Amino acid sequence: MDCHQTKSNIKHPHDAKRVLLMGNPNVGKSVIFNRLTGLDVVTANYTGTTVSYHEGLIRHQGDQALLIDVPGIYGLNAQSKAEEVAVHMLNDGADLIICVLDATHLERNLHLAFDLQNYAIPIVYVLNLSDVAKRKGIDIDCDLLSKYLNAPVFETVAVKNIGIDLLKDAVFKTHQTTPPLTIEDPYDKSREIADNVTKETDVEIRFIERLSEWCIKPKTGIPILFLVLMLALGIIVGGGKTLRSLLLLPLVNNYYIPFITTLFEGFLPDNLLRNILIGEFGVLIKMIEWPFALILPYVLLFYIVFSFLEDSGYLPRLGVLMDGLFRKIGLPGNNIIPFILGYGCAVPAILGTRASGSHRERVIVVSLIAIAVPCTAQTGAFITLLGDRSIFALIFVYMISFTTIVLTGIVLNRVLKGKSRPLILEIPNLLMPDMRSLGKKIWIKIKHFILEAQVPMFLGILLAALITETGALDVIGTFLEPLVVGWLDLPKEASLSLLLGVVRRELAVMPLLEMNLTTVQLITGSVVALFYLPCISVLFILVKEFKIKIALLIAFSTFIMAFLFGGLIQLLLNLVM
Amino acid sequence: MHLYACKKKQCYILNNCPKDVLLNAIGVRDGLQVSIVTKQPMGGPIVIRIKKREIAIDKSLACMITALAVT
Ligand SMILES: Nc1nc2c(ncn2[C@@H]2O[C@H](COP(=O)(O)OP(=O)(O)OP(=O)(O)O)[C@@H](O)[C@H]2O)c(=O)[nH]1
Ligand SMILES: [Mg+2]
Numbered sequence: 001m002d003c004h005q006t007k008s009n010i011k012h013p014h015d016a017k018r019v020l021l022m023g024n025p026n027v028g029k030s031v032i033f034n035r036l037t038g039l040d041v042v043t044a045n046y047t048g049t050t051v052s053y054h055e056g057l058i059r060h061q062g063d064q065a066l067l068i069d070v071p072g073i074y075g076l077n078a079q080s081k082a083e084e085v086a087v088h089m090l091n092d093g094a095d096l097i098i099c100v101l102d103a104t105h106l107e108r109n110l111h112l113a114f115d116l117q118n119y120a121i122p123i124v125y126v127l128n129l130s131d132v133a134k135r136k137g138i139d140i141d142c143d144l145l146s147k148y149l150n151a152p153v154f155e156t157v158a159v160k161n162i163g164i165d166l167l168k169d170a171v172f173k174t175h176q177t178t179p180p181l182t183i184e185d186p187y188d189k190s191r192e193i194a195d196n197v198t199k200e201t202d203v204e205i206r207f208i209e210r211l212s213e214w215c216i217k218p219k220t221g222i223p224i225l226f227l228v229l230m231l232a233l234g235i236i237v238g239g240g241k242t243l244r245s246l247l248l249l250p251l252v253n254n255y256y257i258p259f260i261t262t263l264f265e266g267f268l269p270d271n272l273l274r275n276i277l278i279g280e281f282g283v284l285i286k287m288i289e290w291p292f293a294l295i296l297p298y299v300l301l302f303y304i305v306f307s308f309l310e311d312s313g314y315l316p317r318l319g320v321l322m323d324g325l326f327r328k329i330g331l332p333g334n335n336i337i338p339f340i341l342g343y344g345c346a347v348p349a350i351l352g353t354r355a356s357g358s359h360r361e362r363v364i365v366v367s368l369i370a371i372a373v374p375c376t377a378q379t380g381a382f383i384t385l386l387g388d389r390s391i392f393a394l395i396f397v398y399m400i401s402f403t404t405i406v407l408t409g410i411v412l413n414r415v416l417k418g419k420s421r422p423l424i425l426e427i428p429n430l431l432m433p434d435m436r437s438l439g440k441k442i443w444i445k446i447k448h449f450i451l452e453a454q455v456p457m458f459l460g461i462l463l464a465a466l467i468t469e470t471g472a473l474d475v476i477g478t479f480l481e482p483l484v485v486g487w488l489d490l491p492k493e494a495s496l497s498l499l500l501g502v503v504r505r506e507l508a509v510m511p512l513l514e515m516n517l518t519t520v521q522l523i524t525g526s527v528v529a530l531f532y533l534p535c536i537s538v539l540f541i542l543v544k545e546f547k548i549k550i551a552l553l554i555a556f557s558t559f560i561m562a563f564l565f566g567g568l569i570q571l572l573l574n575l576v577m
Numbered sequence: 578m579h580l581y582a583c584k585k586k587q588c589y590i591l592n593n594c595p596k597d598v599l600l601n602a603i604g605v606r607d608g609l610q611v612s613i614v615t616k617q618p619m620g621g622p623i624v625i626r627i628k629k630r631e632i633a634i635d636k637s638l639a640c641m642i643t644a645l646a647v648t
Contacts, residue, residue, distance in 0.1 A: 074602030105630055108604035136629050187606060200628070216624055216631070217615040320633040324619025332635075333621070422635030423622050424599045 017065040019058070019171060020089055022116065023100030024109050025072030025082075026428050028128040030054075031158040031437065032100060033069040036168060040444055041069055043437065045313040045428050046337060048072065051354045053085060063172050065096075074108075076115045081354060090119055096174060097123045098167070103133035103140055103155075104429060106198060110190035113149065117180040124170050125153040131160070132429050137203035145197045150178045159434040212430040215317040225318065228309070236301045237383055243297040244384070252293045260284050272469055280514070281465040283458070290510050291450075291457050298380030303445040306344055311433035311441075315340065316425060323423055329409025330364050330416070332423040342369035344376050344445070346538045350545060360418045363550065367412060370534045370542065371558040372404040374505065377453065378529070381509035386522055393519055397526045400565065404531075453504065456536065460503040464496060464511065487567045488524055489574065491515055497525060501532045508532050520577060524570040531562035578646070581623055581639035585613045589644035603632060610647060 021036075023029050025047035033041055037056030043049060054069040070089055071082035099116055101109040106127075116123060127142060146153040152170055156163030183189045214220035261278050268274040277284050309315055315337050319326075323333030335353075342349035346369050353362045374382065386394040413420075467473045476499070477484070477492035484495045493515060501508025508529035517525065533555060534542070542551035583589055591609045594600060604627070614624040614631055622633040634642075 074599070077598065105604075107628075108602075108630075111602065111604075138629065187601075187604075212631075213614060218618050320617065320622060320624060322621075323633070323635075324617055324621030327620065422597075422638050423633060424597070424603060424605075424635060424638065425622075425633040426603050427624070427631040427633060 016057070017095040017171075018093070019065050019067045019096045019098060020070055020094045020121075021067055021098045021100065022070045022086065022112070023072060023126075024074055024102060024105070024112060025049075026426075027072065027100045027102040027109065028156075028158045029072060029100050030069055032098070032126065032128065032156070032164070032167075033067060034437075035158060035161060035164045036171075037067055040440060042441070042444075044310045045431060045433075046310070046316045046334075047426070047428070048082070048352070051082065051351060053089065058168065058171060060168050060172055065171055067098075068094075073112065075112060090116075090121075094121050096171060097121050098126060098171070099123055100126045100128050103127045103130045104136060104138060105426070106140060107190050107194035108426075110193060111186050114181060114183055114186050114189065117178055120177050120180075122174050122177050123149075123151050124167070124174050125149055125151055126163075126167060127153055127155045128158050129429070130155045131157045131162075132431065135203070135206060136209070136429075137201040139199040139201065141197045141199075145193070148193045148197065150181070159437060208430055208432070212313075212317070212427075215314060215430070216320055216427070218321065221317070221321045225321065228314070232305045232309075235305055236298060236379075237387065239301050240298040240380065240383060241387065243301075244293060248293040248297060252289050256288055257285055275469045276462075276465040279465065279469060281461060281468050281511075283462050283465050286461045286464070286510075287458055290461070290506075291453055294384045294510070295377050295380040295453075295506060296446075296449075298383060299376045299449050300442075300446055302344055302376040302379070303442050306340065307438055307441050307445070308433055309340075311431065311438055313428040313430045316427055317430075320423075320425060320427065327420060328413070329368075329406065330413030330420050331361055331409070332420055334423060334425055335361060335365050338365055339369065339373070342373040342375070343379070345449075346370060346373070346375055346534060347541050350538070350541050354545075358418070358421055360416050361420055363416060363546070364409065364412045366542070366546070367554050368405050368409055370538060370554050371408060371531065371561065372401045374401065374530055375535075377449070378505040378509060381506040381529075382526055385509055385513055386526060389519055389522060393523050393526075397523060397530060400527055400569070401530055404561070404565075452537070456503045457507070460500045460507045463503075464500055467499070468493075468496070483563065487563065487570075488528065489570045490517070490521055490525055494525060497529060498532070501529060502536070504535045505529070505532070520570065520573045523573060524566050527569050528562045528566035531558050531565060533559055533562075578644055579640050580625070580634070580642040580644045581616070581636055583613050583623075583644050583646075585615070588612050588647040590647060592643040592645060593641070595638060595641045597638060600634070600638065604630075605632060605634065605642075611644075 021029050021033055030041045030043040030050055036058045039056045041054045050069055050071045056067050058065045058067050068089060070086050073083045073086045076087055097116055099113055127140060142153045142155050154163050154167045215224055264274060264278050319333040319336045322336055326333045326335060338349045338352045341352055349369050350366050353365050382394060382397060386397060473493060473496060477495045480495040481492060484490050485492055496511045497508045500511060512525045539551060539555060542554060589611055591611060592607050594606050609627055611625040611627050614626050616623045620636050622635050623639045624631055624633045
């Protein structure tokens with residue numbers, strides 16, 4: 001069901017070495033994991049990207065070893081879920097630990113390094129992000145560090161594949177266990193070692209370091225935020241529209257549809273089957289037109305923009321900037337990351353909250369996302385439906401979404417027991433994203449969208465075709481008439497949206513495209529679709545991650561909101577317009 | 578003076594850091610020399626710089642930490 005979590009499906013070779021890849025959060029473990037195994041695990045420039053572990057095989061000169069990407073941790077006190085996982089993995093035993101150190105934050109990283117030495121497992125150290133260290137004028141003497149730690153140290157730039165081959169070699173050649181250092185105070189010891197092996201020179205402050213500071217300071221940070229937002233919207237909305245109208249729709253309308261229609265008209269008589277295949281809601285037509293021509297461009301552009309922001313390290317800065325504001329809805333600022341992620345897809349957003357949030361915070365973020373944040377696919381559908389009629393209608397619907405988020409947040413903050421935790425956040429380096437890993441990441445997301453969306457989309461459209469062509473829609477429409485026509489002032493056929501919306505969020509919007517609605521009706525339909533129900537995958541995740549009670553409560557309240565708000569807005573708009 | 582009341586462009590030595598696990602893990606502790614990068618509006622965190630690292634610390638915690646100005 002969810003492929004956001006790639007727990008192992010590898011057959012464990014019995015004689016293979018078991019290697020744990022460990023280190024502080026955000027030091028590049030997952031990049032190193034991908035380099036060593038050739039797999040594609042998700043990476044991002046903020047703490048807590050890897051929330052459960054991943055496994056993969058390293059193959060080298062006929063040998064193989066099982067590598068485990070452990071979530072990033074600061075220590076081994078089992079303070080968080082991630083630390084629990086890590087301690088558990090250590091207790092399961094291992095033949096080798098690869099401990100990744102961040103060259104820009106060596107002192108802090110050494111605490112964990114000391115802790116790991118108590119496990120009597122051979123260790124090799126990796127000094128990653130050495131390119132960023134150089135940029136900042138930090139120079140580390142690897143040989144000296146290796147003497148202090150009594151174990152090999154490899155300098156790497158994981159994103160550029162520098163130093164990875166030597167590391168791979170060492171994985172199969174290191175058998176020696178390092179006796180633990182005798183340490184009285186780990187803080188003093190790590191400071192002493194870090195001071196001795198590090199030479200800091202004052203380098204000319206580079207533009208990117210300045211920018212890093214500008215992003216956090218309110219005076220410059222807020223204008224930057226607006227600039228980023230405008231750019232992002234311009235690229236997604238404008239770019240998507242261009243792609244759609246200049247490239248994809250002409251392809252579908254001028255080539256694909258005529259081709260498929262003539263093909264089937266040639267040998268199928270004008271009967272039910274033909275209508276289901278190529279009629280008004282023809283499966284073969286809508287299957288291509290809806291996901292590929294109307295939705296995909298927006299999904300693609302969203303992930304391009306989002307992945308860039310994610311890898312640059314801008315998002316945690318935004319979290320620090322918005323912390324004061326976010327507390328009003330009961331959330332520390334760093335929760336802005338799962339939030340923005342939710343505008344892509346709610347599933348990884350909900351999984352992402354595992355890393356940071358307390359239970360209370362998780363419930364708030366997840367409720368807000370599930371209730372009022374449209375996913376990219378639905379956004380694409382909104383832009384297609386509303387953007388073409390009136391950009392104001394589009395903005396209006398998003399304002400409603402935004403207002404609901406704020407109000408629901410304030411209410412939840414009041415109602416739920418407890419207080420939000422204080423924010424303590426190490427701000428990651430601002431980086432120019434590596435284009436290759438960026439491309440790969442976007443590709444994975446798109447592939448995932450296509451694979452995940454295709455089957456439900458197909459079933460949804462098939463259902464639509466069946467009930468329109470058999471006349472069942474008429475019956476259902478009459479049944480739902482008081483609600484759909486009476487209360488929402490939509491045409492009877494719009495009940496189709498309600499049926500399809502159960503499957504996927506964008507399917508609640510797409511049928512409205514074909515109904516010649518007035519602008520007010522378009523807005524009403526969109527508002528209902530916005531709240532209606534989380535999609536099936538999200539419901540599954542909600543049940544899995546929380547108690548079934550919470551999942552049902554969220555689904556129920558958003559369902560009620562859909563009709564309540566839809567009807568009220570229709571009444572209001574019809575009054576003023 | 579507590580950390581949250583500190584001025585920008587001035588260095589301070591930290592004292593009386595609370596025994597918060599995450600704070601310790603991230604490496605904020607007594608005796609460190611820090612400078613102030615920015616204080617966020619609406620009760621947001623204070624951002625300090627320790628060597629070349631920047632760390633955001635919640636107002637509530639920053640109010641518990643003592644800071645001595647370095648001249
Ligand atoms: N410039 C540079 N960037 C790097 C290097 N290694 C990793 N990165 C970037 O650093 C960020 C963090 O990498 P991840 O692999 O996600 O870190 P992680 O240790 O797995 O983090 P968690 O899963 O959150 O614990 C990503 O944006 C990487 O692209 C490096 O050597 N140089
Ligand atoms: Mg990771």
